Structures are given as structure tokens and as C-alpha cells.
Amino acid sequence: MGILKWLKPGLGIKRWIVIFIIGTLSLGIGLSNILNKLLYEINSLIAIEPILIIIGVVLIIVSLRRGIISILKVFYKNKKNIPLNTNLAHELLYKNRILTKKPKIVVIGGGTGLSILLRGLKNYTSNITAIVTVADDGGGSGILREDLGMLPPGDIRSCILALANTEPTMEKLLQHRFKEGKLKGQSFGNLFIAAMNEVYGNFETAIKEMSNVLAVTGRVLPMTLEDVELFAKLKNGRVIKGESNIAHKNKEIGSKIDKVFIKPQKCKPLKESLKAIETAECIVLGPGSLYTSVIPNLLIESISYKISKSKAVKIYISNVMTQPGETDNYNVVDHIDSIIDHSNKNILDYVIANTERIPHSTLEKYYQDGARPIFLTKEQENSLNEKDIKVIKDRLVDIKNNYIRHDTVKVSKIIMDIITKTKNGDY
Numbered sequence: 545m546g547i548l549k550w551l552k553p554g555l556g557i558k559r560w561i562v563i564f565i566i567g568t569l570s571l572g573i574g575l576s577n578i579l580n581k582l583l584y585e586i587n588s589l590i591a592i593e594p595i596l597i598i599i600g601v602v603l604i605i606v607s608l609r610r611g612i613i614s615i616l617k618v619f620y621k622n623k624k625n626i627p628l629n630t631n632l633a634h635e636l637l638y639k640n641r642i643l644t645k646k647p648k649i650v651v652i653g654g655g656t657g658l659s660i661l662l663r664g665l666k667n668y669t670s671n672i673t674a675i676v677t678v679a680d681d682g683g684g685s686g687i688l689r690e691d692l693g694m695l696p697p698g699d700i701r702s703c704i705l706a707l708a709n710t711e712p713t714m715e716k717l718l719q720h721r722f723k724e725g726k727l728k729g730q731s732f733g734n735l736f737i738a739a740m741n742e743v744y745g746n747f748e749t750a751i752k753e754m755s756n757v758l759a760v761t762g763r764v765l766p767m768t769l770e771d772v773e774l775f776a777k778l779k780n781g782r783v784i785k786g787e788s789n790i791a792h793k794n795k796e797i798g799s800k801i802d803k804v805f806i807k808p809q810k811c812k813p814l815k816e817s818l819k820a821i822e823t824a825e826c827i828v829l830g831p832g833s834l835y836t837s838v839i840p841n842l843l844i845e846s847i848s849y850k851i852s853k854s855k856a857v858k859i860y861i862s863n864v865m866t867q868p869g870e871t872d873n874y875n876v877v878d879h880i881d882s883i884i885d886h887s888n889k890n891i892l893d894y895v896i897a898n899t900e901r902i903p904h905s906t907l908e909k910y911y912q913d914g915a916r917p918i919f920l921t922k923e924q925e926n927s928l929n930e931k932d933i934k935v936i937k938d939r940l941v942d943i944k945n946n947y948i949r950h951d952t953v954k955v956s957k958i959i960m961d962i963i964t965k966t967k968n969g970d971y
Contacts (some may be wrong), residue, residue, distance in 0.1 A: 643761075644672040644867070647963050649704040650675060650856070652841045654699040657832030657950070661861070662706035664952030668738050668960050672762030674703045675813075675847070679774040679806065679838045682788025688738050695747050695766055697737040699837075704751070705733065708758035748814065752879035763820070767841045768811040774840055779804045791869030791921040795914070801870065803886065804835045806843045813844045821847070824856040826963050829892070831861040831950055834879055835870050839886045848887035858896045858967045861955060864902075864941055864948055868914035877924045880933065891935050896958055898950075900939035906946055934961065935969065 592962040646669030651661060653676035662674060678695045680686065685696035685810075705715055718733035740750035748769055755764060775786040778799040784790050794801065821827065830838050842848045851858065860883065862876045871879065876897050884891060897920040907917065925935050936958055965971045 556860060593761045599607075643668070646671060646747045647960070648823055649673070649826045649828065649959070649963075650820050650824040651828045652838070653677070653830050653832040654680075654837035654840070655832040656702070657830060657837065657861075657863070658699070659702040659706040660949055660952050661828070661831065661955060662703055664956035664961065665952075666707050666761040669954050670761045672707065673824070674707070674762065674764045675817050675820070675841055676703050676764060677698050677837055678766045678768065679772050679787045679836070679840045681773070681786050685735050686788060687730065688734055689771075692738055692741070693771075693889070694738060695769065695771070697734045698731070700751060700764060700766060701731065701733040701737060703764045704755055704760055707755075707760045707762055709761060710758045715760075726896050763816070765814050765817050765820075767817070767844050767847070768813055770808065770811045770886065772806045772808070772811055772840075773806060774806055775835065776835060784917070786931070787840075789834075790836055791867060793869075795869035798917065800872070801835055801882075804839055804843070806840060809843075811844050813847050818846060818850050820853055821850040821856075824854060827851055827854060827856045827858045828959060829860045829883065831863050833867055833870060834863070834874075834882060839883065842883070842891075844888045848891065852888050852890040857894065857962060858892050859896060859959060859962060860892050861950065862895055862897045862920075863918055864898050864950060865910060865915045865917055870944055872914065873916070874918070875924055876918060876920045877927050879918075880928065880931070884931075889931070894934045894936055894942070894962055895928060896936045896938070896955060898940040900941040902941055902943070902948060906943055906948060909946060910948065 578914065593889055640835065648671040648733060649665065649669055650673045651658060651665065652675045658676065662672065662882045665672060678700070680696040680698055681689060683698065685698035688694060689696045701718065705718055708715070718731075718736060720732045722728055722730050722732070735752060737750055740754050741747050742752050744753060747766065751764060751766070773785065774790070776784045776790045778784070778794065778797065779802050780797070780799040782797060782799065784793050790801075790804075831840050835853050842851075860880060862879055863871070866872055876895060880892060898918070901918065902917055910916075920935065920937060938954060938958060940951050940954055944948045962971065
């Protein structure tokens, strides 16, 4: 009974190594004795050797199986709920091996929309590079930016956690916001990045080290390492300074956005970002706030140019709802026209648009804020086809706790399907 308890499934990797060694020794002794008996005392062979061999084989098999699972638990997200069945190790190792061979995808944007997409996309490929806006100047990120002179970590943190293979408890910790004291409203994840930034003295290195700690699938890169400010010029000629002010102040002013721009105007991207774009098989813009999450990345020197010259398939994921103060009364074509105006006409090949109707009970809260659902009409589709942009339509809404989001599984499948069909010449 003592041996059986010692062999229970929950053992750590060190004990399985010990068991493996014992099993190997047992097998070795058994085989050695058998060889001796066969060579010198064939007629006196006794039953102890077969027993040692059986014990050795059993211990080796058990230790290898449990040991592999113990290693995989370190990297598996739901560590406590991991089922100890005979197919688990094979399944996880096979999945990891396959995902490393899947298409190279660059996803560009920021905010909630980008992190939601990344959570779904990492199940289809591990070759993901997320290029994330760092123009944020509000909330906890804005405070750290002002106090410590560092780049805003908020969107970076969300994307890292979306791609991380970590335990739910760790994710909750990094997403936790303090409710009292001087840290009220501040995210622990932001503070973690701030600490890493001080330790390594470099924001880029801090992000890489945090990604290593959390076993991130792919890479998360800031759009630039320079301190940038975002401005919006309205149709009435007024200019709003600061990413966090654009939607809020424009709701009061009630004018449309003519264009957005950054200062300094000539900011350099990371070399890794440009290389990722050059080697990508697919480049995805959005979903997310058009003027404060997606377009700011396209204002960085060389990024728009590299995208337009890339041979990758280029996709825009249209938002499901308009954003008050940014895209009031916008349709799908309006979104794409603005992206083209801030970059160039060769920036997109496809647009993924929603056709699913949203329950009125869910929309009521959004109507009160001034948001409206975005639907693609036949006229808009024809307009996009004239621009040589293909339209992929589907039911893409996922409603949780009355919040409207993209169905990340469906969107990810559509992206992978576009890549496959483009390679095969079916599109």
C-alpha cells in the first residue's frame, strides 16, 4: 500500500525521475541476471529475474508518462483541472508541434478588441506577433506614463495575458485593480511591467522578460519605443490632444474626426515589427477603436509602407458597434476609408463583417451611450468590391454579461480559412 501511495498521480517531476532511475536499475539487474543464467547456468534459471524485469518496465512506463504530464502541467493553463488520461501527453505535445508550423500572423491594434482576438488566435497558431499602440495617456497607464516617464503598459499587459499560458490565479492577479489608497484604479499587471522596466532599464526588454515569465505564445511588441502623443483634428477645425480625451471631448463637441496624427510625427518602429511584417503570411488590423487603437499604429514611420508592400494577405476586422465620439454613424466602408486615408490604398485585401442581429435588450445600454450596431449593406459590399476588397460575412457576435464582443473562435477560424484558401488559389 505504501508503494501505491508513493506512485499516486499528483507527484512532482523529481520523484518521477527517481522512479525512472529505480525502474531502469531494476530492469538492468533483471536482464543482467538472465543473461548470466543463459550463458552460465541455463538450467538453474529462477523466477526472480522475470519479476525484476516486469517491475522495471512498469516503473519506467509509469514514470515516463507521469513525468511528461508533470512537465506539461507547468505550461498548461488549467493546471489543477488537467485530466490524467493516456492521451493527454500525446495530445498536448502534438498540438504544440503543429502550432509552431502554422502561418505567421501579425495582428495590429490595441485595446480590448485586440486582446480578445489574440485569445482565440493562439489556438490556431503559435507564430503570432502583436504590434500594439502605446499612445494611451489615460487611466492607470497614463499615471505611470506621467510619474515614471515610461510607455503606457495597459494595452501591452492585456495582450501579453491574452497570449500567456499561465494559471487562472496568476491572470487574476495581474488583472487585479486596487480599490483603495494611492494605488486605487491601478492594475497590478501595470505595476509589474513598471518594475520590470526599472530592473532592465528598457521597456522592450521588460516586455520580453515578462513574456518569458508568463510563457507567452508568440510576441507582443509596442508600435514604437518613443514617447508619442495622439491628436485628433475635427471636421470643424478644432484639435483635441491626448488619446483619452478624443472620444470624451468630441462627444461634447459633436463633430466628426477628420484625421488623427501623432507627435513627434516621425517615430521609428521596432526592427522586429518590420521583420515580422515582411515575413508574415497574414496581417490583421483590428478589431478595436478605429482612431485610438488601430490607426495610431499606421502612423508610425515604415509600418504602413511595409504592410502595403507585404505579400501577406491583409485583413480588417470591422467593429460590431460604433464608438461614441469616434465613429458615430459610421458604416463598414467609412471605417475602411479612414484606414486607407491614413495609410494607402493597398493596405487591405479582405474585410470581415458581422451579419448577426443583436437583441434589443442588449442594445439598450449601448443606445444610451450613443453606440449603434454596424451592419454591412449590399451597396457597401459593392463599394468595397470596387476598391478590390473582398468581403467575408458571418454571425460574429458573442454576448457575455450584456457586453457585446466578437466571437473570437469564429473570427479566428475565418482568418485561418482565408489564409488557406488564398494559398490554394480558391480566393
